[in-house]
Structures are given as structure tokens and as C-alpha cells.
Amino acid sequence: MLGNGTGRCNPLTVIDDHSRFNLTLEALPGQTRLLVQPVLQRTFERYGLPDRINTDNGAPWGSSSGQNITSLGVWLVRLGIKISHSRPLHPQTNGKDERFHRTLLAEAMTAPPFYDLASAQERFDRWRQVYNCYRPHEALGMQTPIDRYRPSHRPMPDRLPPIEYGPDDEVRNVQACGIVKFKGRRLRTSYALHGEPVAMRPSMDGDGIYDVFYCHQKVDRFDLNSVQSVET
Numbered sequence: 001m002l003g004n005g006t007g008r009c010n011p012l013t014v015i016d017d018h019s020r021f022n023l024t025l026e027a028l029p030g031q032t033r034l035l036v037q038p039v040l041q042r043t044f045e046r047y048g049l050p051d052r053i054n055t056d057n058g059a060p061w062g063s064s065s066g067q068n069i070t071s072l073g074v075w076l077v078r079l080g081i082k083i084s085h086s087r088p089l090h091p092q093t094n095g096k097d098e099r100f101h102r103t104l105l106a107e108a109m110t111a112p113p114f115y116d117l118a119s120a121q122e123r124f125d126r127w128r129q130v131y132n133c134y135r136p137h138e139a140l141g142m143q144t145p146i147d148r149y150r151p152s153h154r155p156m157p158d159r160l161p162p163i164e165y166g167p168d169d170e171v172r173n174v175q176a177c178g179i180v181k182f183k184g185r186r187l188r189t190s191y192a193l194h195g196e197p198v199a200m201r202p203s204m205d206g207d208g209i210y211d212v213f214y215c216h217q218k219v220d221r222f223d224l225n226s227v228q229s230v231e232t
Contacts, residue, residue: 003115011109011124012039015100017054019148020137022100023047025128027120033060033072041156044079048152052082054097061085063190068219071192077217078160103131163215169199182210182222185229189220 002009007029014024024043028035044050053076055061060072062085073083108127114120132149136142165171172180174193179186182200189198189212196214203209203221212220 002117002120003113006116009109009114009117009120011101011104012036013097013100013104014040014043014053015097016050016145016149017096019145019150020096020100020140021145021149022128022132025104025124027114027117027124029117031059033070036060037072037075040076044156049079049154049156050081050152051154052084054084054086056086069190069192069214069217073217074192074196074214075160077215078163079157080154080161080216083217163197165197165199165213169201169213171197171199173197179230180212183224185224185227187222187227188230193219 010028010031012024012026012028012031012035013022015022023046024039026039028039060070063070069077069083076083104127108123114123132145134144136144140148170182172182174180174189174196176194178189178191178193180189180198180200181187193214198219199213200210200222201213203211206223206225208224210222210224211218212222
């Protein structure tokens with residue numbers, strides 16, 4: 001809780017996998033897409049686009065309803081970023097970020113408590129400077145993260161690039177409630193893809209099995225030998 005009684009501080013953190021450089025440490029009042037996406041956009045404008053983002057399964061990165069991609073994920077994929085998630089209940093698969101969070105909690109989020117988000121951000125900014133630029137890491141051969149970090153060569157685009165699929169892809173537009181009409185059936189995929197085109201590609205795993213791609217990202221799979229049409 002914040003000292004002024006207005007809510008909680010939810011740190012948004014992004015670290016580089018190779019160098020452990022902290023790109024983002026933002027004090028936010030919540031964990032919604034509307035709060036997170038603008039911060040990520042500023043981060044990408046400053047440092048460039050990553051090749052991949054590995055996240056946990058909590059909001060806004062993952063979905064408790066079992067959806068394979070969220071609205072934030074749709075935006076990231078449109079930017080050409082691959083998305084992967086840690087295994088549920090296995091935080092060690094995102095170990096570097098978990099270790100960063102433990103250090104952040106111990107050194108920057110203990111007493112005295114934050115009065116408000118502005119005071120939290122001031123403390124985060126001071127701590128981030130020390131972490132990135134002055135503290136050597138044993139895993140980095142006693143170098144600091146800034147010694148190892150190099151910005152991405154992929155700039156943040158001014159507009160989202162067009163969606164392109166191959167000539168052999170069977171492209172369908174996702175309708176309301178995540179419904180895809182395909183080979184006489186109504187199949188349900190992620191709600192976040194409503195209004196977006198997806199590609200249905202035959203799988204090598206057997207006849208009647210189709211992988212669903214959104215841009216470069218595999219988002220679903222349907223086995224037409226067993227799946228039934230859904231009703232809305």
C-alpha cells in the first residue's frame with residue numbers, strides 16, 4: 001500500500017537477457033494493458049525492438065481464461081516481437097527476472113514505504129542507475145550491465161507494419177467472441193484476435209490438424225477430427 005492511501009505500487013520491469021541491463025523500471029498503479037503498453041512503447045522508442053519477450057502468465061501478458069494471446073500480445077506480435085511465457089507455477093523459467101525482482105524488493109521496496117507513485121519512481125530511478133552502471137555482476141565476469149548491453153538495431157516503427165501471409169495459407173478473419181469459420185465449422189480462438197486475420201496451416205502431425213498463426217506467432221491448434229463447432 002502507498003502511504004497516502006491511494007492504492008498500490010506495481011513495478012513494471014524489463015531486463016535484457018544477455019546483459020541483465022534494466023530497460024524499464026516504472027512505478028504503475030496497476031497491471032492493465034492501458035497502463036503497460038505506453039511504457040513499453042517509450043522503452044522501444046529509446047532502445048529498439050527486442051527479438052523476443054519472455055513473460056510470466058499474469059495480466060496483461062497472459063490470460064486466466066486460457067486465451068493463447070492477449071490484446072497486449074497482439075500489439076507486440078504486430079511489431080514483429082516473438083512472445084514466450086514461463087511455465088505456470090515454475091518461476092525459475094524466468095529466473096533472471098525473478099532474481100532481479102528479489103533484489104529490487106530487498107533494496108528499493110523496503111522501509112520507508114512509498115508515499116505515492118512519484119516518490120516510488122524517484123527511488124526506482126536512483127536504484128536503477130546504481131544497478132545498471134555501478135554494480136558488477138558475478139555472472140557477467142564482474143562487469144556491469146551497461147558494459148555488456150547494446151541497444152537493438154530494430155527501431156520502433158511509426159506505424160504497425162502490414163500483415164502478410166504466404167500464398168498457401170488459408171486466411172480467415174476472426175469474428176466476435178474469437179470465432180473462426182473454417183471448413184464448415186465455427187472454431188473458437190482468442191478473443192483478443194477479434195477483427196484480425198489469421199492463417200490456418202496444415203500441421204505435420206496428422207491430417208485434419210491445423211496450426212493457427214497470427215503474423216509470425218503460433219496462437220492455436222485445431223484438430224478437425226475431434227473438435228466440434230461452437231455455438232454463440
